[in-house]
Amino acid sequence: MIQIHHLHKWYGRFHALRDINLDISKGERVVICGPSGSSKSTLIRCINRLEEHQQGQIIVDGIELNAKAKNVHAVRREVGMVFQQFNLFPHLTVLENLILAPMRIRKLPREEAEDLATRLLERVRIPEQVNKYPNQLSGGQQQRVAIARSLCMRPKVMLFDEPTSALDPEMINEVLDVIGELAQDGMTMICVTHEMGFARTVADRIVFMDKGEIVEIADPVEFFEQPKNERTRQFLGKILQNR
Ligand code: ADP
Numbered sequence: 001m002i003q004i005h006h007l008h009k010w011y012g013r014f015h016a017l018r019d020i021n022l023d024i025s026k027g028e029r030v031v032i033c034g035p036s037g038s039s040k041s042t043l044i045r046c047i048n049r050l051e052e053h054q055q056g057q058i059i060v061d062g063i064e065l066n067a068k069a070k071n072v073h074a075v076r077r078e079v080g081m082v083f084q085q086f087n088l089f090p091h092l093t094v095l096e097n098l099i100l101a102p103m104r105i106r107k108l109p110r111e112e113a114e115d116l117a118t119r120l121l122e123r124v125r126i127p128e129q130v131n132k133y134p135n136q137l138s139g140g141q142q143q144r145v146a147i148a149r150s151l152c153m154r155p156k157v158m159l160f161d162e163p164t165s166a167l168d169p170e171m172i173n174e175v176l177d178v179i180g181e182l183a184q185d186g187m188t189m190i191c192v193t194h195e196m197g198f199a200r201t202v203a204d205r206i207v208f209m210d211k212g213e214i215v216e217i218a219d220p221v222e223f224f225e226q227p228k229n230e231r232t233r234q235f236l237g238k239i240l241q242n243r
Pocket residue numbers: 011014016034035036037038039040041042043
């Protein structure tokens with residue numbers, strides 16, 4: 001579903017991604033972790049061309065991300081993204097947030113878009129919030145609306161960039177549960193997170209990044225029980241200590 005080969009990215013002279021190689025199969029769930037500033041966000045933002053790479057290849061479902069606008073649009077239609085900050089439109093209700101893109105971009109008639117939105121709000125377990133505005137919802141609820149909004153576009157891949165980092169602790173699990181259910185339904189996903197319980201139970205593979213490089217890729221058991229790289233061990237030591 002996603003092929004990344006010898007990917008490099010620079011911000012000006014700063015070498016942000018260094019020879020990244022990562023292939024992700026259909027239905028696979030990958031967690032990316034690593035210290036702040038290790039280019040986790042940069043990597044997943046390259047996958048839907050929110051950032052441009054300068055060297056190497058990214059191919060999503062057979063479409064190469066390159067200068068062709070047609071390809072970029074095609075990939076963006078297939079890839080949904082959820083951010084740390086929910087990025088909902090504050091002046092629109094939950095329903096309006098959800099039906100906007102399906103109507104404008106997928107050209108669904110309003111009624112169909114509303115049906116879809118209603119089903120997806122049930123899936124993220126907040127059907128009763130349909131007519132509220134974002135600021136009338138808790139952070140956990142807003143993030144679940146953001147997830148439903150992405151799903152309205154019927155993506156083949158979902159990217160999550162620290163989806164629970166802006167939430168109060170008691171709301172983290174309600175969002176992780178929804179993401180976990182999506183994973184169980186077979187959605188291909190990449191999730192940047194430091195929620196190691198989630199990584200252990202949901203991920204097929206864990207990617208550890210440091211300083212713009214992939215340092216280690218392992219299945220969860222291997223990653224937590226026998227990390228190979230010294231930098232991985234240090235990182236795990238730090239975050240597990242902070243729990
Ligand atoms: P992470 O998500 O792992 O915390 P980021 O991908 O956000 O890391 O950032 C990786 C590095 O790239 C950081 O050093 C950051 O300062 C730098 N960076 C990120 N975005 C930009 C940008 N738009 N312009 C210049 N430097 C950037």
